[in-house]
Amino acid sequence: MSEVALAESEVESAENRRDFTRTSALNIVGNVAKILVEGAIGLAFGSVALLADAAHSVADVVGSVVVFVWGRSVYAAPDETHPHGHQRIEPLTALFVGGTIIVLGLYLLYESASALLTGPTVTFSPWLVGGLLFALADMSLLYWYTTRVNERVDSSALAALAVDCFNDIFTTLAALVGIIGVLFGYPFMDAAVGGVVSILVIYQGLKVTRENVTYLVGAAPSEAERQRIIAALRAHPKAEGVHDVAVFYDGTRLEVEAHVEVDGELTLVEAHDLETELIERLREMDDVGDVHLHLDPAGIGEWKDARE
Incomplete structure (x- = not known):
């Protein structure tokens, strides 16, 4: 900000x-x-x-x-x-x-x-x-x-x-x-x-x-509210995918956690700037408070999905 x-x-x-x-x-x-x-x-x-x-x-x-x-x-x-x-x-x-x-x-x-x-x-x-x-x-x-x-x-x-x-x-x-x-x-x-x-x-x-x-109790908002937040993330031209999205109430404000798939060739500085842009984009929305994003290189999958 x-x-x-x-x-x-x-x-x-x-x-x-x-x-x-x-x-x-x-x-x-x-x-x-x-x-x-x-x-x-x-x-x-x-x-x-x-x-x-x-x-x-x-x-x-x-x-x-x-x-x-x-x-x-x-x-x-x-x-x-x-x-x-x-x-x-x-x-x-x-x-x-x-x-x-x-x-x-x-x-x-x-x-x-x-x-x-x-x-x-x-x-x-x-x-x-x-x-x-x-x-x-x-x-x-x-x-x-x-x-x-x-x-x-x-x-x-x-x-x-x-x-x-x-x-x-x-x-x-x-x-x-x-x-x-x-x-x-x-x-x-x-x-x-x-x-x-x-x-x-x-x-x-x-x-x-x-x-x-x-x-x-940190309950989830309506599905329409959740989809509104996902759509805002996906609308960024450098966001290639969004998954593991969690949206829940922290008090009367919404807290957002999400993984965003991006180009794996981005430099650390470029990834940092992109993450900042995405966070600011969500925090400008009504009712959104804290935002926690994790950037994943697109196409390699999650560690939790890997076979043992």
């Missing part, structure tokens, strides 16, 4: 780290505000829906703090203890958020079922509607901002926080429907609607968790 390209990469990394930090901090502030407003009003008027929605945001705060503290490490340069960088910290952070979403979804489901069995205790007040409208505006703005920043940063941890904000919009809307039901003489709706939405929360948590487990 040229010095200019390296400098541009470092600047971009610093900007991404700054945007990541600001966005995760705003998620903490936004969720704390939602907890204080909904919690106070829910306690005052006995609304299970508001208290459950506020409890959901307690987990959001925990997740946002973890993202704020751990997630920025992905932008740290490789060091002696992490020679391949810190990319796996990001999906680990997102995995924690996904697990938290699942736990709170189960809690919401339990609270809703309990309220249906024991009978509602909510008393209608315009404050209930006001608190939910505040929460709805709060989470909508937070979701919009987090998603907008992540279009540029492309972080799985911020994506998990955005999913959490999106879930909050639905849980708040559900709570609002329940409170309107209370207004019209159907107090059981306060808990019933919350139970339905809690299932959506659990589903979203499972989706985030499954995706980030894929990143953590």
Whole structure:
């Protein structure tokens, strides 16, 4: 990589780290505000829906703090203890958020079922509607901002926080429907609607968790993604063949290992320059991180294929 390209990469990394930090901090502030407003009003008027929605945001705060503290490490340069960088910290952070979403979804489901069995205790007040409208505006703005920043940063941890904000919009809307039901003489709706939405929360948590487990265990990408990388190698005019290709996730980035067949008469310097060209070609592609290539003289076969 040229010095200019390296400098541009470092600047971009610093900007991404700054945007990541600001966005995760705003998620903490936004969720704390939602907890204080909904919690106070829910306690005052006995609304299970508001208290459950506020409890959901307690987990959001925990997740946002973890993202704020751990997630920025992905932008740290490789060091002696992490020679391949810190990319796996990001999906680990997102995995924690996904697990938290699942736990709170189960809690919401339990609270809703309990309220249906024991009978509602909510008393209608315009404050209930006001608190939910505040929460709805709060989470909508937070979701919009987090998603907008992540279009540029492309972080799985911020994506998990955005999913959490999106879930909050639905849980708040559900709570609002329940409170309107209370207004019209159907107090059981306060808990019933919350139970339905809690299932959506659990589903979203499972989706985030499954995706980030894929990143953590070094799973292979889709076959289309693998073929895209092979095609990029074969497109070089001096590449006569490609084999033993391994493409797998290292964190949210793809790591590539491959053998490329080239003219066996190339000098060592020419082979070195060709290898550099091929590596740079792959690293310029979206989602590709480390690349490890082995150049083979074309036509002589692999040592492992030789007869004993």
